[in-house]
Amino acid sequence: MQALRRTLLPFVGFAVVIGLWWVAATSVGGRNLPSPVAVFDAGWTGLRATDGLLVDIRLSVLRVLIGVVVGCALSLPLGFLLAWFPTLRAMFDPIVNFCRALPPIALSPLVIIYFGIGEDARLFVLIWAAFFASVVVLYEGITAVDDIYVRAGRALGASEFEIFRRVIVPATVPQMFVAVRVALGVSWATLVAAELIAAQRGLGWTIQRSASFFRTEEVYAGIILIGISALLMDLVVRIAQRRAVSWQERVVR
Amino acid sequence: MNARISFDDVRVGFGAGKKRKEVIDGVSFDLEGGEFVSVLGPSGCGKSTLLNMAAGFLKTDSGEVRFDGEPITRPESRRGVVFQQYAIFPWLTVEKNIAFGLTLKSNRRSRSEIDETVRRYIDLMGLGGFEKALPKELSGGMRQRVALARAYATDPDVLLLDEPFAALDAQTREFMQELLHEASQAERRATLLITHSVEEAIYLSHRIVVLGNRPTTVHEVIDVDVPWPRTPQSRLQPEFLEVRGHLEGVMRSLSGSTLRKAQS
Secondary structure, three states: OHHHHHHHHHHHHHHHHHHHHHHHHHHHOOOOOOOHHHHHHHHHHHHHOOOOHHHHHHHHHHHHHHHHHHHHHHHHHHHHHHHHOHHHHHHHHHHHHHHHHOOHHHHHHHHHHHHOOOHHHHHHHHHHHHHHHHHHHHHHHHHOOOHHHHHHHHHOOOOHHHHHHHHHHHHHHHHHHHHHHHHHHHHHHHHHHHHHHOOOOOHHHHHHHHHHOOOHHHHHHHHHHHHHHHHHHHHHHHHHHHHHOOOOOOOOO | OOEEEEEEEEEEEEOOHHHOEEEEEEEEEEEEOOOEEEEEOOOOOOHHHHHHHHHOOOOOOEEEEEEOOEEOOOOOOOEEEEOOOOOOOOOOOHHHHHHHHHHOHHHOOOHHHHHHHHHHHHHHOOOOOOOOOOHHHOOHHHHHHHHHHHHHHOOOOEEEEEOOOOOOOHHHHHHHHHHHHHHHHHHOOEEEEEEOOHHHHHHHOOEEEEEEOOOEEEEEEEEOOOOOOOOHHHHHOHHHHHHHHHHHHHHHHHHHHHHHHHHO
16 A cells, blocks of 8 residues: 555656646647647657657767766766865865856857867767766765775775775775765756757757757657656666665664 | 783873873773673763773874774774674675675685685575565664674674664564674684673673773773673573663663763
């Protein structure tokens, strides 16, 4: 019963919002606020069209994937270095935080100067965004590893390297997943903005183009598809996380 | 003399010059081979600090802690440690936790030796059937049994126990004391137990070092004459009750004086 409620309630939530939207759309009407049915139709048509929305979805998902994979992979060694050496951390922590606080899109004029408006430019911005989002989460997680495990490892005869590889690294795995999820969120936000500026296909590009033709139902469909894609990617990471860190104690609520 | 661990006029303090305040002010005692010694003292008296120095986690300000005559400079597996917090690795199963020390470079054993050792301590600690369990599936008492098994497994010369049962409920505590007593009877390793429980100290020890505090010094050292091996009935023997009465009085006056000093 409890489990059934937990799986059903989110759907009820969606139904309520869509219902309100429908009511609003039928009472206001017109092109500015298309009804859910019109949006669904537009989305469905776009998805079935050859060279349609599916191509854009694939392109956007691929861009985010490359950004997150490369960005997080690069952040791993830096995260461990900053966590392990307090001097390095004291030196570079402010710069890393500065780069993280900088909205990646603010870089795009420079990126266009250096990389042009091709795929390279977009990927650079995405990798940048994922990297700085991930690195902070990582090293804060690593420095928060309970010292008791390090002591226990040392008392059992572990060398510095063994402490790192057999205590710090496994203890940090949960934090790595958090880092990936944060990077995913930031990457989607950045991707859409990047595609709005200099675009050759992609979900951000479709909503921009549909808006310029005043096809609001297509804009809505595009936005919803972006949401669904981001949500699904997050879900995949969460499932992987649950498998990989099944040893973690969950706080029961 | 065959002291395994010796505390020699150990001092620890904070601050410098005139403002310097001694926290531990000249503590000396020995732990000999095969001996079980408890360090008993009111909370906040620096008992755990002494253990951390014996383990090699902390340095003394002056005086020395020695292991087999050598000054202790760093942790090593010849001195096993069990902590009050459950310090078993949550990402490893029970058997992998116990085997951890034996898979490290400094103490590496063959696969069959590891299996044999793990088996032996799983049996000694009554963990049979939980080999593949993760720590999150275990009760507090079982986690500490895993921690004890893990400490025993690397075959340490000395075992250092830092209030290992303080976080457990009263019933589990008593059970764990009996289990530890049986294990130490079987293993006969020199063991140093930090505790604030009078009952626990008497039940397990050959000798009890009572610490007084502010600053911390050795208040007295008591030889426990309760016959070996000890059983639950030992807790009712006149020797046991006599030491207990004495120590409870001492503890009361020590914590009373702490309170008065804290208030003044």
